[in-house]
Amino acid sequence: MTGVDVSKLLRRAGLRPTRQRVALAALLFGNGDRHVTAEILHEEAVKAGERVSLATVYNTLHQFERAGLLREIAIGGQRAYFDTNISNHNHFFVEAEGRLVDIPGSSIRVDGLPEPPEHLEISHIDVVVRLVRK
């Protein structure tokens, strides 16, 4: 069972393993890398019989993000996507379906970056490869 692992994960991140957090974390981290919106995760939790409000899902996602367990992905539009894969990698985005697919961190290489303006440094480079039907 993943229950114990998830509790430890949360504790290590400084978050109390409440029932809702454990349930959400199990959905997020129990089955490999995932890309979720708050709405999708809430739906899954409810389907799994968990009593969680959408507001708590939002709060929890942001707590997990602050704790370094998730990364938010900027794909534009208005929905916020969260990625359970926090290693360095990029994404395909299938416009028609609103679906994200990981591109392994090792495959894409970005060259020719100019120097950032004064007093600023690069925190992160997002590459989103947008896909449409052929």
Place this chain on the structure above:
Amino acid sequence: MTGVDVSKLLRRAGLRPTRQRVALAALLFGNGDRHVTAEILHEEAVKAGERVSLATVYNTLHQFERAGLLREIAIGGQRAYFDTNISNHNHFFVEAEGRLVDIPGSSIRVDGLPEPPEHLEISHIDVVVRLVRK
């Protein structure tokens, strides 16, 4: 005067050069490459003494986008940014100020792209280099 040029620009794009469109186009295209949100553009138009509603600014931005005069940039967050530079290029995004800066199209090169999944093809690659204070 840019008035005549802007009218022609709109006409070429199949858009009637109404007073508001001319005013917005003049703000957008009259002074080099720009990155605007609807709110910023609306504010500028009002300051310039133009009577335009925010709703019309939104509508106009999307019309311009559909006409190929603007490109929308996905930087995440909730605001939509529009770029008057429609050539192939990428962006610095200064998180602290919500400011976008063009990176010339020629400088960045993305290598090692994997094949897109079945029946899909690449429509566009967005590279956003996020900057934070040093």
Place this chain on the structure above:
DNA sequence: CTGTGTGCAAACTCTTTGCATAAGT
């Protein structure tokens, strides 16, 4: 017990839409 987390509903922000009026050709 004590403090933190949750649920709910309401507030908020950004954006879109419907419909009567105004403007372009």
Place this chain on the structure above:
DNA sequence: ACTTATGCAAAGAGTTTGCACACAG
């Protein structure tokens, strides 16, 4: 005149917040 665009206000999405109650330690 005829058609298309605009303004306004209201609706709509997605997200955040405030506060009373519930739960973990």
